[in-house]
Amino acid sequence: QRKTLEEVKISVNLTEKSLSQFFRLVESKTDFRFTYSNRSVDLSQKISIAATDETLYEVLATVSKQTNANFVQVNNNIHVNRILANQLYDGEGVLAFSNIQLTGVVVDTKGQPIPGATIFIEGTSTGTASDIDGRFSLQTQEGAVLIISFIGYQSQRIVVSNQSTLTITLVEDQSSLDEVVVVGYGTQRKADITGSVSSVSESVIQSRPVANFEDALQGRASGVQVRQTGGNLDGRFSINIRGVGSVTGSNDPLIVVDGVPLFSSDFSTINPKDIVSMDILKDASATAIYGARAANGVVIITTKKGKAGKTQFSFSSDIGFEEIFNRFDLMSTEEQRLLFVEAFRNSNRSTSVYDDPTHPTWQVDTDWQELGTRTALRQNYNLGFSGGTDKTQFSGSVAHLDRQGTIINSDLKSWFFRLNINTEINERFSVSSNLTGSHQKQNVQNNDSWGATGYRSLIHNHSYTRPFDENGNLTAINTQAAPYFGANDNPLIDLMLPTRESDVTRVLGNVKFDYKLMDDLTISANLGGDIVHGKGYTYLPVYQIGLFVRPEGQVTVPNRREINWVSDLTANYQKTFQQHDIKMLVGFSAQQFMFDNSTVTGIGTINNSLNQLSNQINFNASGSRVSSGLVSSFFRLNYSNSDKYLATTTVRRDGSSKFGEARRYGVFPSGSIAWRISEEGFLKSSELIDDLKVRTSYGLTGNQEIGDFAFLTRAIATPYVFGNSLVVGNSPQNIGNPDLQWESTRQFDAGVDVSFFEGRIYFSADYYNRTSQDLLIATPVALTAGVSQNPIVNLGSVLNEGIELSLNSRNTVGKIGWSTNFNISFNTNRVLNIGTNSIGESLEIPGELIPLSNQPANLSRAGYPVGAFYMWVFDGVWQLGEESIARQWADAVPGDPKYKDLNGNGIFDVGDKTFVGNPHPRFFGGIDNSFDYKNFSLSVFFDFSGGFQVYNTARNLYGRGVPFVQNLAEVNDFWTPENPSTRVPRPSQGGNTTNLVTMVSDRFLENGDFIRLKNVALTYNLPSYLFSGKTIEALKFSLTGTNLIMFTNYSGLDPEASSRASLLSAGIDYTPYPQARLVSLSAQITF
């Protein structure tokens, strides 16, 4: 029973407090809520009131006298309004109910009317529905709250003020069960899906400026781990879905854009602004339709499609600044000098050149990191348009991205266009086509390697050299300066003088014909293609700067062309008999991929203006060409009984040219069932649970991503010379294996999807168990085999097991809309078996050798994660008094590093190595909180990852106390007899100490756990009434910040850096292009 203002008693004691404080106090003590519009009431007005156990009516009357506000009770709300001159005023400011006749229209975000939307008055059963034009009319009171809802759209609350007409815009609801999910060769209602699929919506993809779609995907979908693996401004990311199953083959998921499965990995050439959804197929049931390429999951990208209606344009622009958010902490020149002295003394060398601190050399302290980086401008312009008639719709865009690099002399410019058209030729026949093109031009820096290139060159080189001479020209140390050895390049020379361009041009598109043969049967033909042309140009100029001389210029021009075409023919049959729904798909597909590349290097020019190939005198060229193909047939059956019991079965047969004749074909079946418990009688009327579905699947998928012609013993060019004439040479490159076949993955999945409270809370959980077997493993072969490539065999298995959770909840709290999206995934990766050698011992595959020490940091062994970290365990520093054990152990002396003698034999040997870490995160995920308040919306997105380690090679090189490279500041705490309680070994330059400090050990292995404020976006939509009757329909501004804060103990630039694509060398940080903090302002106008 609702109480009136007279029935509620309250005590209030306020002196000179604002009206809004008064409202909050009353709201906290009663069930009433105040409703008002900011424009009509000044909330900062001060009031004073002292009331003890008085009725609320009396309290409000007192307040009304002190302000220009009056109050009306509307159900449980108290509506606040300004007292108007012509208004009936009862002298006490608390008005009686007044009825108003309200008319309105309900439209979607594109302005199209929504018929059938329901409009209810909150707290009553009074309501109506919108008509075919979206219009409605309703008698209500001022201050009432209207709830407008329509299936597939987010409900809206509107407070009735004194207006009599309303335009209500409904926003599409992302978490609705009626959402359509793109699966392979078709779409399905989310409610009907029996497999495990994550979807990322347009609003999430477009929530911040991103480099490419992988970037937008990061942290957004459970089970999907995205991380940077090096690269340049175009970003090189790796996507791992449900862990990594293949040891030496590819772990990249299959990417399908508008029905075209891609081969190329130049994903930065797909404009992320064009993407309307990304659907990630994860379990075998969902992926098996892609058979031989589905073992690593499938990402389906859909670009924007047109809608009938008025042609609408949308122009958006964002402009922002990027800066490197982390840098290395290095020694000062004086600290470095002291390091030289100590190191040379310890290595029995003359220190005389370093002894005099007043020598001019030591007066220079250059901050290369400062000079080599900058705050970079990023601009993005995008013009989109869409529209059409009942029969034909179109959508398109043109866009330009101009991004400066945070490292000097690097930048990226991209141009994009897209045009998607659908036409219904007649009732039975329709055609759709998608076409996108892009051109990307990039100036790159050589990053991501051990030594002094790219960002690493700014750490590597000593601070005691000057960058510029007195005329501002680049300078370098000359032969007279001492000491002139060591890493004393001017790194700016290599960053600034050479030209390193990398261009990619891409055309990607398809045409699809749908023909309705019968009402239940549709035949579709899809023809698609993807053409990528990559071209580079590197010019290393002639210069003489001090000792640094390049007497001849060098031009390198690489060219690469990738052509990928696909043609599919599918038949879709759909039939309902009583409670049985059947959907059937049969299809055939052929796909071919052709790749050719060539590189020409010319050398010899002595004039920097003559910087083209034709100006050179000596040339070196290489090139190759390869093609591979896939011929497939597939079948899928979806069955649903009363929307309650659902089943899907899929089978695909693939023939691949990657394998020898005997092993060419593979069959990949899968099946899944689901039970929508919520459709059962006992739950159907539940007010709590709207939808509850349990599902499980099992199936087999394949991975064929190995090199081509691995089944042949191939010849590799090994030229030789007689006199000065080259002769052709050919030598075996590998040991061919005619029995090679697919890798296959068996995956079990069990999941539950629940939706509570009218879809306000949506929760999904999955358990999976994924065994990859017959792994295509390049087994290490004895060097006595004399071939450069390890033979590839089908061997062994890897298990990935994990749990994925995602939770979306929408909490509408008063006027502030708040929603939370959270996902977290746990994955355990374990090598079950990678085969045995000839006498039955388990094989072990080491990772790539870390330079200088020439030791691997990773080792893949059965029972441990793929590429697990395996190395010596650092155990501090040998101390005075331990001379004799140290000498016996490894000829060490006090101050030398000590590694644990794990096998207890008293000496330092390989038996002391052990497993010390895991490069794969045990858990990762993201949490996004969005708030809507009036026309503002705020999104705060964190992503996180934990339970993994990173090998910091920068410390392995610059943290050794070997002074010939610049050292990190942490080395200042080096051991001396006077400073014994430290874990930093004594400095050295050569000899046993240097040898020992260079060892790959867990001294340089760090926890990578991080939580990062990945994105904050504040958006303001200008109120729509401003534009009524104008050309402009909407205008919004956003301020976004990306990578704002990172909480991590990792001491490198980025704990996600994993420089090598090969898993066998996972988690090694060679300092890829540093991720940047971006703050940008964007505007979007729709007209």
Added chain:
Amino acid sequence: ILEPSPEGIVSMSELYTTESNIITALNGVYNPLLSLYRQNMLSLTELASDDGWTWRFENQPDLFIVDPTSGPIQQVWASNYEGITRANGVIDNLSMVSDFSSDEMGRLIEGQARFLRAFYYFNLVRFFGGVPIITSAIVTKTDAERPRGSIEEVYTQIRLDLNSAIQLLPVSYGGGVGRERGRPTSLSAKALLSMVLLELEDWSGVVSLSQELYGTGILLANYHNNFNGSQENSLASYFEVQYGGVIAQTTTNKSVSLAPPDFENGLAFILPTDDGLGGEGGGLSSGNGIVQAFEDGDLRKDAIIDNYGLSNFIDPSKPNGSLYFVNKYYNTSDPRGLSTWNFPLIRYAEILLNFAEALNELEYQPTGKAFELLNEIRVNAGLEPQTSTLLSNKSLFREAIRKERRIELAFETKRYFDLNRWGILANVVQVQMDLTNRVFPRQKLIAHPITGKDYHLYPLPAIEFVNNVQLGEQNPGY
């Protein structure tokens, strides 16, 4: 679609079927020489000897800190086996060739492959001792997993191959495909065999081969012409690594890695040892300095070493120009880092010195042929001839020969092998090690099973024990 023709890819089995193609496979057998003699061989021989040292590289054989995971060890092992595998492929598949233009062509191909296989095994046995003996093509992975043979067995295989090569190969080549100058001749095979016999102290064997070879070669009047590309494949040498072309793959960067104007990173990896440095380099920079080993007036000195003309960064109190570098291969005529100069592997001068050494070991003869041979070299170098007055006994003559070899063959990857076969490596290097308070790792010496001399062995690459369980024992001391 499923049967794409492999473009630019050919299976080896197809290549072995015609003469012109198997010649390309034979050329591939030579190819590992290119990378071996750029740096890795020099690293394991010159750095480890008393002639070379390095200032910047920390984990080098200079200090005899070489563990089984060392990069040069692994690379030298792998490159030599690459050559062996390729030679095996050629020899095994000769019978598949259906179109030999002449019987001689088949013999010539087999002879070269056998010569090269022996050459590669000779490198391996001197570095590592007994190694797996593989003499047929690798078809499956396990074919490569063989146990170590003994040192004697390896030498048996080497002698077998060289004796056949002597029979199969011509005395010279007339040019044309498969007959280019620079391929080993029967004389080359004899020369290599004489080096093998010298290593094994089969003195009379050396003498008899040397007698056959004597007069088949010449000494160049200008010593530097042996190395500077002007007299490639002349009578002054029996076998050379052929560098040429314009790309890194077929040229050598020795000029850059040894010489000063290209010295911007201080990465010269071999500097000549110099007593004048007083042990200040940290490496084995002095003791037995080769800079001091030259006699006055030796015409070879300027070709072998030259000074930087720069300030002395080791010891600033020394005058400018007091630091030396290896000048033999310093090439300013080719583009930087792309030197086309051949690297001699067996020179006529070495055969003369082998001859003299073997004669002296058999019997010291005060006015014999040995003096004549030694003096041929000395006079050509502008030095006074040695006489029996100065070298009055076997041991003095031996010392003179050793000294002459050191200079004549300096930085040609010979010195380490010489010191080792003479059994004096440890003693010679210890003199240098004394300067930095180190001890030569004598636990790494074995008694050579054929000569009985103290013999230093490098470790087999650690990775081989992982990938080949049949391999057997690591060398002592590792």
